[in-house]
Amino acid sequence: MMDLADSQQRLIAGAALLLATIAFVKLLLGARSRGKRLPPTIPGAPVVGGLIKFMRGPIPMIREQYARLGSVFTVPILSRRITFLIGPEVSAHFFKGNEAEMSQQEVYRFNVPTFGPGVVFDVDYSVRQEQFRFFTEALRANKLRSYVDQMVAEAEEYFSKWGDSGTVDLKYELEHLIILTASRCLLGREVREKLFDDVSALFHDLDNGMRPISVIFPYLPIPAHKRRDRARARLAEIFATIIKSRKASGQSEEDMLQCFIDSKYKNGRSTTESEVTGLLIAALFAGQHTSSITSTWTGAYLLRFKQFFAEAVEEQKEVMKRHGNKIDHDILAEMDVLYRCIKEALRLHPPLIMLLRQSHNDFTVTTKEGKEYDIPKGHIVATSPSFANRLPHIYKNPDSYDPDRFGPGREEDKAAGAFSYISFGGGRHGCLGEPFAYLQIKAIWTHLLRNFEFELVSPFPENDWNAMVVGIKGKVMVNYKRRKLVVDN
Template identity: 55%
Template sequence: MDLPITTIWLGLAVTFCVAATVAKVTRRRQQPPPAAKRRPPPPPPPMSPGVPLLGDLPALLIKGPLALIRDHYTRLGSVFTVRVFHLKLTFLVGPDVSRHFYQGLDSEISQDEVSQFTIPTFGPGVAFDVDYATRYEQIRFFGDATKPAKLRTYASLMVGEVESHFARWGQSGTVDLKLELEHLVTLVATRCLFGAAVREKMFSEVGVLVRQLNDGMRLVTTRFPHLPIPAHRRRDAARARLGEIFTEIVRSRNDASSRQQGTSDDHDDMLQCLIDSRYKDGRGTTETEVVGMLVSALFAAQYTSSSAITWTGARLLTHATHLRAAVEEQQRIVARHGGHHVTYDVLQEMDTLHRCIKETLRLHPPTLMLLRHARQSFTVRAGDGREYEVPKGHTVASPLVLHNRLPHIYDEPDKFDPDRFAPKRAEDRAGGALSYLSFGGGRHACVGEAFAFMQIKLIWSHLLRNFELRLVSPFPRTDWTMVMPGPQGKVMVAYKRRPLMPTTTSTAAA
């Protein structure tokens, strides 16, 4: 049966429409989607207005670094830029905006450009005078020299130095604790670095030279490391003389006949570890490299450790409750070990003292701030959701003095409260791994943290067990003129021997 013409045309029309629709949909599916609109980059961090030409310099001189950074953080948030003359410095405050600072690759955010000022202090061939790959391997050498097996050996060496030093104190008296501890830490450091025979010959001169190195590391040094000021001239002369002394020591140790005549424990020191170290390509360390690494290790051990130990004392002696808790812990632990054993393992049991030291370092970190150079732009997201792009070429700062005192992480952040680190509170974990940064974090965490804690704990363990102590001078102010701000002026302490506390310790390694 034939269909009517209208039916045929209607069918063709429907077929055509369906085919056209299908073809259109097919073409639409085959064609690439229209290019998405490119998202504009986040804005740069807000900048402090400062004053013409000088920027924030007047406020810095009047308020000091901590107050200035804290004021800007309150007004501008966790990401902001300050200006001093032409220098623009972007601050990142808090764990949420600091991840890239501590975990970014060196090709993205680097220490090299902002740490050149340390070269006159540490010398050639080490630290920031070499490329990152070489420096990374040198850090590994220090890491090998501070592993637990080596720390056990160092602990026994430290005990001998600590006992010998405090045996010279009388039954009672008054001392400048800062000066005493600086002297003792130099003794301990040289003993662990160089061995007994060398330490006896070199101590007096080296202690003075290292103090001159420390004095040459001022805030102005970070921008003008070769500025012809007296402190820099003393630094350069001290570094040259230390180079001569340490070169002679390294050559003596490398001499086969001299090594045979050395004392049996000379091979347990850090010097031998550095001499025996090998780079990944198989080459050994050079004389210049070993000398530079020794200078940097002694510099860090002497100044930062003596400063931390002094701050610990000042805090304990002005907080009777925590002082009493630390003394009672010493009595329990030493009694449990027979009253005469202080070893590496015993030190690990001193949780109360450990928390007191950790809290001291939270309030008084070894350095004012850590610096990086942004080799690439990067984006940070603040806790309130706002994003900022830190431009390529910016100097970036992580201010430890404020980072460790954030109120949303630490309860009453300006209060000395070691119990905040007790297991039930664990405030340092509130913001994640980067909540506590006294020893840095991420890729550049300090390899000497365990050595530093062991040294501080051992010295204060001895003092708490053997002496009643009282701070007789005002609580020390912070010397903000230094890159590593320590207690300013004398820290006078009156002491009296405890007649009933154990006074002997074993120098045997655990």
């Protein structure tokens, strides 16, 4: 009995010590937290936190919490905490922090099943930087010049098949043309001429394998992921064959595929077939969606607001007075009106809802109202181009389509300082493909403005929030009529 009593007492004493220790740790952590000015945290359900609100729609959630809590707030999701920084006043560290401070790799690893092993987010930062150098070299000005010639040729061939008049789904037509152009400029002549239908279908399965659930559970054995994995394996086989053929024949092409084949790491090692395939897939993913979605939104807004359509047509007349029918890299660069029309469509409808980083150190932000918040190490940090691009203290009438806001004398995106316009990200990880995207969309709409009249006959389109990359819901039906642009001498 005494032994049992002693055991019970020791058990009670041990439990008391454990409770005291827990209380002390909580007190210590509480003291540390009280010393910090932590961002306000939205309330959430036990365990899942704000996951339900997040999955119902990040933008409605951000809109609600921004109005309630301001430009800095934290959302608990499962075991993680996501702190949102909305607006240029609080997002500088997000964009400017180096990889040791603000890392991409941890938060974007869900891309690995799509891009494949050994590239981008499946390698350490030093290797990823070298691979980004390969992208930079493939998008240098001299390369872009040769790509423009291919873009123009693809547009001319594609629209030559339209009749003198008709009705088309502009979204479908531009999506199809963009993938054709991307196949020629990025994936290579072999794909464009012989394997386009096969590769296009495989990319469709790869694309549809990127769902919101994929961010949290990228390897979940759902049908979309299984199709994604089969498509990725087949694409690897196709490109391995093309790469071997090029190397065996010694032939060289003017495309991104060739640039990646010829690329070498600093230690002299050549890229592998697997790396080339992964880099190509990453490039197409980055460029195809942005270009097809933005070219469609540009058209929809130009047809809705006739004054901007008329200004864009007038600009084409002025350009043609100087250069005739010729279109090349330098001539596209002269088209400031068209550039602003595209940029404004992209401000209103950036394809990426959120940009993410993993914080590896504590840092402090100050809101425009002067409030200071300490962001703890270990938080996922996020910003939202979709929301930040429409802040009323930066953009006048932010929900209105007004390309002139970027014109001389206004330049609203520059007046509030850096990171006021983040459709292409910014800072250390700004989109390398931004010049390529603008040239591609300009080449397409230059041809359309010069050769066709249009009328939007379906309702003005809406965002499709169901995809990882925000597209356009439904069809965008237009009537077209072929014309020849008359230039007054």
